[in-house]
Amino acid sequence: MYKRFKWNPIIRYDDWVWHNGRNIPKGSKTFVGSMMELFGEWVEPEWLQLIFDYCESASTHTFLFLTKKPENLIKWSPFPKNCWIGVSATNVVMADIALKNLYDIKATVKFLSLEPLLSWQHSIPTSFPPHLDWLILGSRTQPTRHPKLLEVAEIIEDANRAGIPLFIKEPLASHIGIQRQEMPK
Numbered sequence: 001m002y003k004r005f006k007w008n009p010i011i012r013y014d015d016w017v018w019h020n021g022r023n024i025p026k027g028s029k030t031f032v033g034s035m036m037e038l039f040g041e042w043v044e045p046e047w048l049q050l051i052f053d054y055c056e057s058a059s060t061h062t063f064l065f066l067t068k069k070p071e072n073l074i075k076w077s078p079f080p081k082n083c084w085i086g087v088s089a090t091n092v093v094m095a096d097i098a099l100k101n102l103y104d105i106k107a108t109v110k111f112l113s114l115e116p117l118l119s120w121q122h123s124i125p126t127s128f129p130p131h132l133d134w135l136i137l138g139s140r141t142q143p144t145r146h147p148k149l150l151e152v153a154e155i156i157e158d159a160n161r162a163g164i165p166l167f168i169k170e171p172l173a174s175h176i177g178i179q180r181q182e183m184p185k
Contacts, residue, residue: 011036013047026060039067039076048076056080066113070101078106084184086111086136091119099129109133109184115169116140120151128162134184135159138169146175 024030032038032051039048055063063083067073070087079085085107087098095112102110110131114120115138128135137155139146156178159166165182173179 011042013044013050015050024061027062029062029064031064031066033065037068038065039069039072041069041072052076052080052083055083058082070098073101073105077104079108081108083107084109084111084134086113086134088113088115090114090116092121099132103129103131111136111184114138114155116145117147117151117155117172118145120147120155128158128164130162132162132164134167134182135164136167136169137172139172139175141171144171146172149176152176 032055037043038051055061059082061082063080064086065079065083066086066088068088073085073087085102085105087102089095089098089112095114098112102112111134112128112132113136115136117137118140135155137152152172156166156168165184166180167182168176168178168180173181
């Protein structure tokens with residue numbers, strides 16, 4: 001991606017991003033750091049503090065954070081009220097670790113992103129815990145690789161049973177013929 005879009009690959013904090021964000025309409029949802037890992041050990045703690053300070057100051061907006069480093073979330077909990085905190089997992093083992101870490105934090109919305117869902121093989125039935133507020137489900141893209149239909153059906157059934165809003169991303173939604181783009185309330 002960095003080469004394709006000629007992005008600067010050096011990890012840095014660009015203050016201008018936040019100043020430009022002040023023109024975003026009230027009530028907007030903004031995905032923060034969607035193309036990088038913000039909770040990695042290589043990210044300066046001062047940068048994250050500046051980001052969360054900005055989020056708190058922009059209380060009419062909602063900021064979504066997604067990480068593959070759930071073990072680092074506890075350092076920043078409790079999160080500002082307008083921050084939704086999610087963990088990305090590609091299989092049931094990663095999902096279990098993500099859910100355990102999400103349990104320990106304080107955030108208005110806690111979510112799990114199963115994207116790309118590569119495998120959901122396990123020996124016991126899944127049940128999503130009550131502290132999960134949202135579930136995102138998606139396939140791998142470029143090249144597209146969809147998860148097994150039975151695994152997807154099981155996840156959807158478990159989310160329904162737990163009353164968890166489900167957002168099924170494209171191209172998976174078209175592949176399974178289910179268009180659900182639910183959001184937490």
